[in-house]
Amino acid sequence: MQRHTYDFGVIGNCAFTAHIHKDTNISWMCWPRFDSSFIFGGLLDQEKGGEFSVKPLESEMQSKQYYVENTNILCTEVTSETGRYKVTDFAPRFYQTDRYYRPLMMIRKIERLEGSPRVVVKCSPRGDYGNTVPEPSMGSNHIRFLGLEAHVRLTTNISLNYVINEDSFVLNETKYMVLTYGPPLEASLEETVDLFLSKTKNYWRNWVKTAAIVNFYQREAIRSALILKIHQYEDTGAIIAAATTSLPESPGSTRNWDYRYCWMRDTFYTLNAFNNIGHFEESEKYFHYILNTTIEESDRYQPLYGISGQKKLIEKEIPLAGYQGNQPVRIGNDAYTHIQNDVYGQVLISLLPLYEDKRIIFTERFDSSELIIKTLDMIEKTFDETDAGLWEFRNLSQHHCYTYLFHWAGSSAAVKIAKVIGDRAMGEKAAKLKERSAKMIEKCYVPSKKAYAQAKGVDRMDASTLQLIMMNYLDGNTQAAKDHLIGLEKELHAKDGLFYRYKHQDDFGEPETTFLICAFWYVEALACVGRLDEAIKYFENILSYSNHVGLLSEDVKESDGSMWGNFPQAYSHVGLLNAATRIARKLDKPDFL
Template sequence: MARHVYETGLIGNCSYLAHVHKNTNIAWLCWPRFDSSFVFGSLLDEKKGGEFSIKPSGDFTSHQYYLENTNILCTEITTETGKYRVTDFAPRYEQYDRYFKPLMLVRKIEPLEGNPHIKIVCNPVYNYGKTALKSVRGSNHINYTGCEEKMRLTTNATISYIVEDQYFILKETKYVVLTYGEPLEAAVGTTSEIFLDKTISYWRTWIKRSSIGDFNQDYVIRSALALKIHQYEDTGAIIAASTTSLPEFPGSGRNWDYRYCWLRDTYYVINALHHIGHFEETEKYFDYITDISFEEGLRYQPLYSISRQKDLTENIADHLEGYLGNGPVRIGNQAYEHIQNDIYGQALISLLPLYTDHRFVFSERKDSAHLVEMALKRIEHTIDEKDAGIWEFRNSAFMHCYSNLFQWAGCSAALKIAKTINNKELEEKATSLMNRAAKHIEDCYDPVRKVYTHAVGSPYLDASTLQLIMMNYLDPNSQRAKDHLIALENELKTPSGLFYRYLHTDDFGKPESTFLICAFWYVEALACVGRIDDAIREFDKLMPYANHLMLFSEDVDEKDGSMWGNFPQAYSHVGLMNAAYRISNKLNKPLYLSTEMVK
């Protein structure tokens, strides 16, 4: 059976994200926001998802790649009659002391060889495929109506051929620009080239300003570029993935909407970007989490919308067939109702660099004491209760080791912040709560097996407890840390280097696919305990699980290496970056300050 691979690449500009298939079709694009209805959604339903493609009349082969160190994607199509290249990008560059990042998709179509015979198809939809937009022809454009704002296709290609669904010979470079809301009124060819040059320059400058070690640098660069465009810059929120309902395994029913901001996930993303020397994202997220902190009571939700909306009611879009026929398609995520008590600590850790890294001026942070005090109150309110945990169990609650670990780590961060702002009362509160959290963690320890289980009173093991080592709750040089790691790898690691989250039955039965970030956590833990050769070997084993563009999915099938789950998954790329960072620091002296928690 052939390995299943996602054959799309991702483009974006921190206002929107789009998936471009190897066949040139825009397989996924939500406008005007990450969590809006798709405009093109053939990823979930080929009949109702619309189409925006530039395909040839006959059989073809495809070669897809990114322009080096950018989020600009090229797809080269070769046919019997000729060859052409489609360059897709979302404009982004600095202008007037801010970023120009319009809801605009630019497609440059260049003939490379012979006389390629092509057809441009643009049929957007809305309301998740329930509404086919009405097209109205203009002089050099097509207007599409039926969604919240007007969409316009502006081009120097022959409008009649697009409207009448005709093929034509591509003799010269054509440009097709699709906009939402504000249309492109300037010269399409000249303007597209200006946007392209400035966007190339922006991304390459962003990478040049990154502190990235030599270890697997190409993969780290691609992961960093992918992570960057998962931040919705208008609010600072960072989403888990751009897609919804790509199944964790065929027929599993584990299809989730990931187009939201999980406070837990964001901690890992911020940490990874901070490791490579990017701080703007942290400061933007600080504003996002600060607003949540001041608006909420004693509980955070585990996730919010990109504009901090709280109601993410989960609905089934039963009119859509789902990815490769795998339903259900979910819009919204019921996990917003869950009790997940690790998030308070992770919110605090996300903010720690703003106070402990001297490249930030902490005195610029307003209401610091109040922010930390409220976070500690939330930890105190939840520290002794059971929760749904990191894996969001829907019908069971435990006193999870992972949740208490991040309560401990959050209090450790609060202690550091309190010392920075010279607040003795907060120091005492943080220390007291750290000790309470540590007591719960120790209640998870099994002295016979020399391992921490996933929850108090439970015999089951869980890859999330690898974080006990990475967060320095366990001294990485201690025998207890090394024994814990050995016990986890003996039970949860596969021969191919993949790692299961856990193997016990949950709400949907036993997991059938491995969770990629767990494998990267394993690599990171290996590096922490000094098993550097093992860490490098296991890291190298994971690289072939990427697609043709070095993009990684959420889940991987142990049997054949198939990619499953939402794609590309921020978690997986974060795991890669943090694992590479750990290995680089072991091989070389670090190039930048570490934000690791220190016991």
């Protein structure tokens, strides 16, 4: 059985991302925002999705795709009967006039490498999820696409007639294409592209140099850090779970969700990964996002919000063919209506570094004690509620162990924050909630399994409780932690480190694929309890489930290692980065020292 992989590299600049197939087609790109309609959407519908490709005239072709080292610049080399050429794709990003320059500008540079390749360039954008087909109109050195919400323009030194008519031509000199949304490129084409390419390359390499990335599988960790960075919507500070929608968790499952929004939970994990590598800029920006998003919330926080803080993310199905025919195709996500009470703890832990880390000067951001108190009040107010849990069960409400773990951890963070700002009342309130949360966690313990269950009153296992060990609720050196891990392994370990979230039936039946973040949690838990050799072995195996440029999906099928779910998944890359960091620290300083 052939393994299914996502044959795409992804570029971005913290304003937009683009999925580029190994055949050079931009198969997914949303403008002007992550959550906007696609402008190229062949990923979900090859007929209605449009196309932006640089393919050889011959149908037979071979390609090789790779990133320019330590950057988010992608190269695709194509070999055909008539020759070989390279397409370099990037979204400009660099520091300029005291701010980051990150325009809605997609740049492609095409270079001949060997022979006299004949190529066909197609550029046919779409609007309104494929319902709008713009009219191309030629200018002097550009093509305007009329009928979209904003001015979309392709500036190029390729014959405009060749592009509009999709005629082939011999690639005998370097060609440039700049696609813009809104303000067009008015400067010199060749000089600007080469300048922007050089500046963007320098930006990403300097960003990597300032990251404290561990030596353990450092190249893979660097790629994860780079891909996580472009999931940040810098304008507001939001961080999205994935840049795609409706890629199925398994074929025919109908578990096709839109992940182009900011989940409180996913953001906590992402910020934790950034903090681990010494990058705090993302945390500071998220601080402003969360403050602006929740300032009017009086009763509870939603599990997710739009990237500029929208509260209503109404889920609907749209008439597209779907990825490999998998329907429905959804935009929006009804999870915004769910009760998921772990979010309060995640908000508190996300804010902790701004108070506790001495590398951040306290006066660099204004005090947010009101937000801390309000969040603690929400934990207290909702404490006895059942909720949907982190897996967002649509028809199952329980007292989830994971929720109380984050009540415990969030209250612990608030105790530390209270000490920093000298607020005794806050500290006392947080300490009481921490103690109360621990009592609820203990009610999830199943003596017959020597392990903690998914929720109070049930005995089924859930991979989220691996976090009891990782977050040091259970000290890794204790027998309790080791027993708990064994209990989870017996029910949820698939093979070679792959791990199921849970095995019981949910709203859509029994899960068919393993969840990649759970595999990395498992690796971390193994390292915590001293089973370091196993942790390393399984970590190395999990890396084999990445695609050709080191990107990870949301889900992996146990039987054949196929990639499924939205892609690339921020969660999965957070898992890789944090697991690598955990193992590296254990290797540097074993528990017995």
